Structures are given as C-alpha cells and as structure tokens.
Amino acid sequence: MSFIGIKLFDSELKVMEVLWEEGDVTAGQLAKILTEETGWNRNTTYTVIKKLIDKGAVERREPNFTCKALITKGQVQEQETTELINKIFDGSNELFFSAFINDKNLTKSEIEKLKKIVENLQ
DSSP: OOOOOOOOOHHHHHHHHHHHHHOSEEHHHHHHHHHHHHOOOHHHHHHHHHHHHHHTSEEEETTTTEEEESSOHHHHHHHHHHHHHHHHSTTOHHHHHHHHHHTSOOOHHHHHHHHHHHHHHO
C-alpha cells in the first residue's frame, strides 16, 4: 500500500466506515445509517461527505449522489499507524511494537499469532 496523504478526522472516519462496510451508497442512505448510528442529522452527514469529496477520499457519482470510497481502510490504517509511530515513538517500529505488547495481557493464541507474523517477515 502507498502513503495516501489524506488526514481524516473522527467524523470523516465514521462516514468512511459505512462506505467500507456497505460499498457504494447514496448520500441519503449514508445520512440514514449515520442518523441511526450516531444521531447526526442529514446536514451534518452531507457536510462531512463534502469535506471527504474535497479531500479526494470520496467520489460523488450520479445518479442519486452515490458515494464511493476512493481510499481503502488498509491505506488509512497504515497511514495512521505510521503517523503514530513517528509522533510518539520517534519513528521506531521496535519501540512501538515493544510498548504495544508490553501493555497488553495477550492470550497464548494472540502470542502465537504475533510470533507467526514476525516469522513471516524474516
């Protein structure tokens, strides 16, 4: 995956989560879903959609103002993780990973999965 260079705020991530889960949906459908999930009104949803379109994260298509995600959840996760590592751990993946695993009560199964991930990197 590549660096996308788009910073998404929490409200924008809520819209993106719906698009990633549901696929392409109309703005009206997005507004209905987000009213149920968050209590937002239609204008709030439309404002956030417009911001996402302006950022290049969402594309508006006709008919019916259909919204399509232009970035993947994986791209956003990668970018946010890289930003966190750079900001909090001085860019050190090792320090990040160490802090992550030391602060968790990992199950035996989770430890085994992490070992396999590390082994596959070699």
